[in-house]
Amino acid sequence: MARKTATMDPGPGAPAGAVPGLERLPAAPALFVGRRAELAALRAAAARPASGRCPVLVLAGRPGSGRTVLAARFARTVAADYPDGVLFVRLSAPDGGRVPPARAARLLLEQLDPRTAVPLPGAGEDGRDEPGCVALREALAGLRVLLVLDDVRDAGQVWPLLADEPGCLVLATTAGPLTGIEDIDPVILGGLDRQASGELLADLVGGTRISCDPVGGADLAEACASRPAALRLMAGWLRGNPKIAVTEAARELNRVVGEGTTVAAAPAEPAAGAVPKDKDKEKEKQGEKQQEPDRAPRKGDGAGRPAPGKPVLGKPVLGKPVPGKAAQGKPVPGKAAAQGRIGESTAGAGAPGTPGAPVAPGAAAVVTETAGDPAGWVKPGPEPAEPVPVPDNDPLLGAFTLLYRGLPAAQARMLRALTLAPAQTTDPRTASALVGCPVPDAAATLAALAEQELLGEEAPAADGTPRYRVPGRLYPRLVRLREQEDRPTETELARARLLERLVRLTESARALLDPAAGPGPEPLPAPLRLRSAAHARDWLLGERELLLGAVADAIGQGDLDGSAGRLVTALLRTLPLTGAAAPTDLYRLHQLVLTVAERNGRPRRASAALLNLGDLQASAGRWEPAAVHYRAALEHARRADDEPLCARALESAANCHRALGDAVRAADWYGRALGLRQALGDHAAEARLLARVAEAHTAQRRFDEADREYRAALAVLRRLGDERGRETVGAALADLRERVDAGW
Numbered sequence: 001m002a003r004k005t006a007t008m009d010p011g012p013g014a015p016a017g018a019v020p021g022l023e024r025l026p027a028a029p030a031l032f033v034g035r036r037a038e039l040a041a042l043r044a045a046a047a048r049p050a051s052g053r054c055p056v057l058v059l060a061g062r063p064g065s066g067r068t069v070l071a072a073r074f075a076r077t078v079a080a081d082y083p084d085g086v087l088f089v090r091l092s093a094p095d096g097g098r099v100p101p102a103r104a105a106r107l108l109l110e111q112l113d114p115r116t117a118v119p120l121p122g123a124g125e126d127g128r129d130e131p132g133c134v135a136l137r138e139a140l141a142g143l144r145v146l147l148v149l150d151d152v153r154d155a156g157q158v159w160p161l162l163a164d165e166p167g168c169l170v171l172a173t174t175a176g177p178l179t180g181i182e183d184i185d186p187v188i189l190g191g192l193d194r195q196a197s198g199e200l201l202a203d204l205v206g207g208t209r210i211s212c213d214p215v216g217g218a219d220l221a222e223a224c225a226s227r228p229a230a231l232r233l234m235a236g237w238l239r240g241n242p243k244i245a246v247t248e249a250a251r252e253l254n255r256v257v258g259e260g261t262t263v264a265a266a267p268a269e270p271a272a273g274a275v276p277k278d279k280d281k282e283k284e285k286q287g288e289k290q291q292e293p294d295r296a297p298r299k300g301d302g303a304g305r306p307a308p309g310k311p312v313l314g315k316p317v318l319g320k321p322v323p324g325k326a327a328q329g330k331p332v333p334g335k336a337a338a339q340g341r342i343g344e345s346t347a348g349a350g351a352p353g354t355p356g357a358p359v360a361p362g363a364a365a366v367v368t369e370t371a372g373d374p375a376g377w378v379k380p381g382p383e384p385a386e387p388v389p390v391p392d393n394d395p396l397l398g399a400f401t402l403l404y405r406g407l408p409a410a411q412a413r414m415l416r417a418l419t420l421a422p423a424q425t426t427d428p429r430t431a432s433a434l435v436g437c438p439v440p441d442a443a444a445t446l447a448a449l450a451e452q453e454l455l456g457e458e459a460p461a462a463d464g465t466p467r468y469r470v471p472g473r474l475y476p477r478l479v480r481l482r483e484q485e486d487r488p489t490e491t492e493l494a495r496a497r498l499l500e501r502l503v504r505l506t507e508s509a510r511a512l513l514d515p516a517a518g519p520g521p522e523p524l525p526a527p528l529r530l531r532s533a534a535h536a537r538d539w540l541l542g543e544r545e546l547l548l549g550a551v552a553d554a555i556g557q558g559d560l561d562g563s564a565g566r567l568v569t570a571l572l573r574t575l576p577l578t579g580a581a582a583p584t585d586l587y588r589l590h591q592l593v594l595t596v597a598e599r600n601g602r603p604r605r606a607s608a609a610l611l612n613l614g615d616l617q618a619s620a621g622r623w624e625p626a627a628v629h630y631r632a633a634l635e636h637a638r639r640a641d642d643e644p645l646c647a648r649a650l651e652s653a654a655n656c657h658r659a660l661g662d663a664v665r666a667a668d669w670y671g672r673a674l675g676l677r678q679a680l681g682d683h684a685a686e687a688r689l690l691a692r693v694a695e696a697h698t699a700q701r702r703f704d705e706a707d708r709e710y711r712a713a714l715a716v717l718r719r720l721g722d723e724r725g726r727e728t729v730g731a732a733l734a735d736l737r738e739r740v741d742a743g744w
Helices: 035-045 068-082 101-112 129-141 194-205 214-223 230-241 246-258 333-346 394-403 409-420 428-435 441-451 474-486 488-513 535-543 545-558 560-578 585-601 603-619 623-639 643-659 665-682 681-697 703-722 724-742
Strands: 056-061 086-090 146-152 170-174 187-189 456-458 467-469
Touching: 035 056, 035 068, 035 187, 035 333, 056 068, 068 086, 068 146, 068 170, 086 545, 086 681, 101 474, 187 560, 194 214, 194 230, 214 230, 214 246, 230 246, 230 394, 246 394, 409 428, 409 441, 409 474, 409 488, 428 441, 428 488, 441 467, 488 535, 488 545, 488 560, 535 545, 535 560, 545 560, 545 585, 560 585, 585 603, 603 623, 623 643, 643 665, 643 681, 681 703, 681 724, 703 724
Parallel strands: 056 170, 056 187, 086 146, 146 170
Antiparallel strands: 456 467
């Protein structure tokens, strides 16, 4: 089979000749130590021949074990073997939300080729036959692409994306078992070995504090369970406390872990006033100061959780890969504790590689399926797994607690507020809106939090603006802190400010992309301003998912429908101006409009949203879903007593029946629409519908009725003086009479 030519967009800032897509991977840490055996096992598994579908590798580990960093590291080392590109997508949000495979497929398709016409979603978003998943598998045929699926919740998110292309490779990271795909043997990450832990601490802390106190360094690594995330947090705490001995740091961490990591509140700032009554109109220039923390315990703060087993310390032992077999390792004492919930799926007896067989810590997950029925790739699995929780006495949260207690009030406040950012991804513009501070101050605070390992660095925006992300392992604890220390009015005001900021940015982008549309909003401050049409287009396309996420979050909570509605309107006007607005984006926006309209009891607006959804389905040639939307729009229009909307819905539904070849129903629905248009005195629509009714009669071989309707349409067009319309209808009438005379 001839191999396709890759069209994947290399993205902004990609070096010449680089494999496209590497810039989308999470930023590599400045220091990477250890994991040589795990990398070797993954490389050996990836190098084995495969047939049928693309092979699957799995990296499994508890939060903070470094699975995402290791996956990105592996992707960069083998990228040259996949010249058609590297694709990256996260399959769960920091709050544990599950990304449907259909949405993941659309994101991957856009990375593969921004010009791809991404299909609209189907009735269900979890099946292999969903249009987006089908399109992705077809697009991958004949390519050599590496797909990195980060933070997978369950196998149901993965198997619809697997293409019949053995030249591709899927690397999935997960915190729990992926039961449902045959022959998945994960590489399970435990803690770093003693040497790697010491190297990491020494380089991150700096100076000679670790080298002069190797016993203290070993104690600290043991207290951190040798997990990279906890080690990095403790290194940040030691940098901020230069007079504290390393041994004392280990004792302090053990003490906090023993207490269950109850986080003390950061210093409070003076209180501000309450949210204005018209919170949707709140101006973003208005500052906000931290209010007194509410220290009352909240329901669901983790009390009563069972204490987990002590995590294993040290390095997982990996065996040497055996050609033709899955790489296996020797048993590690305490392995089940190190794996956490992962070990729950490995109980049972059987040979390695068979369902229910024990999973070796270093076993590389490689699938060598033969071509055949795709249903054989998947075995029945459980319902989607719940997010793997981080227990309160986990050393990772103990290290976070120590670091958080020492944060200045402004940094602690921003860290809590960033949990409100869309997809928990932020830049200085977003951060400044959430806390009500100037953009330069927000940029400095974000950089300081990233320096202390409290934020992860993301790929920068198209204009070079740095971007950060709240780590999923810290997100639940930060949400709890926000609920305890920030008053609800503060949180609501921060969300309102963010939405208004996004509305102004989107309207500014529209003014730059279409100057003829009228004057834009009041100019934004210089650090926020979009400088040119090209800058506006890059910003819109780069932030599109975050903008849509912000709208969805706001509408989901239901308390800021005014601001959310203005942002939806601005996006509907602006995204098409980029020339790359995917119908799926417009579809999502109209769905959100429908949600707000139905919630607020506005049938006219709901009918308009349903008509737009139907039009998008019809433009994709999906006539049956379009007809469903049009019929629902008709019901809402009748409740609103809006005859023009009823007429439009009737005509649109008739067009669907006509396209489906159902001439009887088409004639019926066209006739009902015609009666409304005649009552409204809309003569142009009347002539058009008379011609459509005539066409439907012709399809039913009711030639006399068709002749009569064509003549009625000509009479209306004559009164209107529409010569072009008369020519078109006259030609159709002449053709009909010719066929009748010929005995057709």
